[in-house]
Amino acid sequence: MTPTLQEEFETVVRRNPGEVEFHQAVREVLESLGPVMERRPEFVEMGIIPRICEPNRQIIFKVNWQDDAGRVHTNRGFRVQFNSVLGPYKGGLRFHPSVYLGIIKFLGFEQIFKNALTGMPIGGGKGGSDFDPKGKSDNEIMRFCQSFMTELSGHIGHDIDVPAGDIGVGGREIGYLFGQYKKMTGRYESGVITGKGLTWGGSRARTEATGYGTVFFADEMLKLSGESFDGKKVVVSGSGNVAIYALEKVNQLGGTVVAMSDSGGYIVDESGIDLEQIQDLKEIRRGRISEYADANGSARFVADGSIWDVPCDIALPCATQNELDETGAGSLIKNGCTLVAEGANMPSTPEATRALRAAGVRFAPGKAANAGGVATSALEMQQNASRDSWSFEHTEERLKEIMVGIHSRCSETAEEYGAPGDYVLGANVAGFLRVADAMMAFGVI
Incomplete structure (x- = not known):
């Protein structure tokens, strides 16, 4: 972080005492913006950083x-x-x-x-x-x-x-x-809230969107090196909507999800987690994930320890913030994981992110990889505004187009700023530039 950006960050910490998650999110963005400030000094003159960090x-x-x-x-x-x-x-x-x-x-x-x-x-x-x-x-x-x-x-x-x-x-x-x-x-006013039921203004594919979107983004990352999900072992943390529909899309693309979790522990099933059983357990019966292992001889439940100890090719943290720490990242690296895409909001600690990137693990931050949910919410707003309702297939295709576009923006921006393959920098800079340019156009308001 440049001295100017470090000073801005210290101001954020001073003005927002005790809000450690907010500090972490701000630092993660500011650490990417040094090259932008060098190219665009007008952002400093117009106080874009303090303005964007203040709600x-x-x-x-x-x-x-x-x-x-x-x-x-x-x-x-x-x-x-x-x-x-x-x-x-x-x-x-x-x-x-x-x-x-x-x-x-x-x-x-x-x-x-x-x-x-x-x-x-x-x-x-x-x-x-x-x-x-x-x-x-x-x-x-x-x-x-x-x-x-x-x-x-x-x-x-x-x-x-x-x-x-x-x-x-x-x-x-x-x-x-x-x-x-x-x-x-x-x-x-149907457009005032999204995530509505299908019979009263909701969008098809909204429930699936964040999980699907995360996998679509990871698939684009794999394609850059001529790979696919086919034959890959995948670990998905969590067992809510994001995790369940990440599991479904991984299955559709040929991968195998071998582990999932909830707050009580995690399950491992080398033959592949059964989608219908997980959906019944979590979405209908609202049970604990340990019950999956009780009903499946091929699965085992682990109450203590870390899901990140399970060997995999791809890891998708889909539970909550800071669930993947430096120790967990070390286990993923040791066991040969080559790609991590965040399905939750900031699920990796800064130490974990640094360790993964330093080890050459392809890493997609949540602001890019889990944007499918809000993208489909915006599609729901479009349908509400036009008094229309789209098919599942059309909505999913639009979601895929958006996720492919996000991947392209991140990848191309990282390349432009001299850091090819750095999705953290690419996502932060691409998102920041779109907002900062609009703020400049609007003047000091």
């Missing part, structure tokens, strides 16, 4: 809700509207006990560049709450979502800010949130 708006609100026993609970809600020079703020809502302002800001900051890389007219934002949906009844979740949307509704709109789902926010929660927005506004 346009940070909204924090109280969410009161009543459980089934009549007890009243209070949670904290957030919406960080980070940057809208390319379009309305766009980013998911996360309901999880770990949520605090620093998590939402890190996710919103990443979202700026991820959305820019799609080439679509969407800005960056993120939101959520420290509410934990686990163990709650449907009625409790409904009451929470209604209270949350009551507070949020005045800050969103299809031309202002369009939330979606994230961890803890699936189709059920989106339905409750949209229903409350409709009741409060008296409008059927």
Whole structure:
């Protein structure tokens, strides 16, 4: 990092104390921007870095809700509207006990560049709450979502800010949130939120999009060296939507997913994880991944240890931030892994990323490799705006085109800036340039 960028980073840390995930996300981008600042000194003169690191708006609100026993609970809600020079703020809502302002800001900051890389007219934002949906009844979740949307509704709109789902926010929660927005506004503004059900404005392939997109991106990386997924052993962390549909697409492309995980541990099945069984276990029965091993003699469950100890050719971290640390990266390198593509948001620690890149492992950051979800959300917005509904096949083809385009932008930008094959630099610089050029065009606002 250049002295000027280091000074900007230290200012971010000083002004946002304790928000370690946000600091990590900012550092990761700024470390790539030295060559850009040398070529474009006007970005320094116009204060682009401090302006892009400061959210346009940070909204924090109280969410009161009543459980089934009549007890009243209070949670904290957030919406960080980070940057809208390319379009309305766009980013998911996360309901999880770990949520605090620093998590939402890190996710919103990443979202700026991820959305820019799609080439679509969407800005960056993120939101959520420290509410934990686990163990709650449907009625409790409904009451929470209604209270949350009551507070949020005045800050969103299809031309202002369009939330979606994230961890803890699936189709059920989106339905409750949209229903409350409709009741409060008296409008059927279908474009105000994405991830909706297919019968009321949702997009086909949205559920599959992030997992599919990650695999599409990894496939493009393989093609550059004349390879494919055919015959490759793949490890996928997590067992939610992203992981399940990464598994499905890997299978379709000829690879074999040999390990998946949840918070209780991981399973290994050298014959290949069975897609239908995982879908039934996780999407219908909402069970633990250990149950897969109980029902399959070819699989084993490991409660302790790391999924990254499982030998593989390709690793797809699809669970949560900072799940792949330096030790895990060392295991992947030792066992001959040649490609890592992030399906989650910033799932690799800085130390892991450095170790993988230094060892020559091809590495795709989440802001590029997992952009398929938000890209398909933007496709949902297009369908809502035109009162249209596309087929699964058409939507998937558009998703693939977008992911191929993101890969090309990252690869070509890395080449242009003298770092061929460096997807981290390519993604950061390509995303930053699109946003920074728009900010320059708009003047000081």
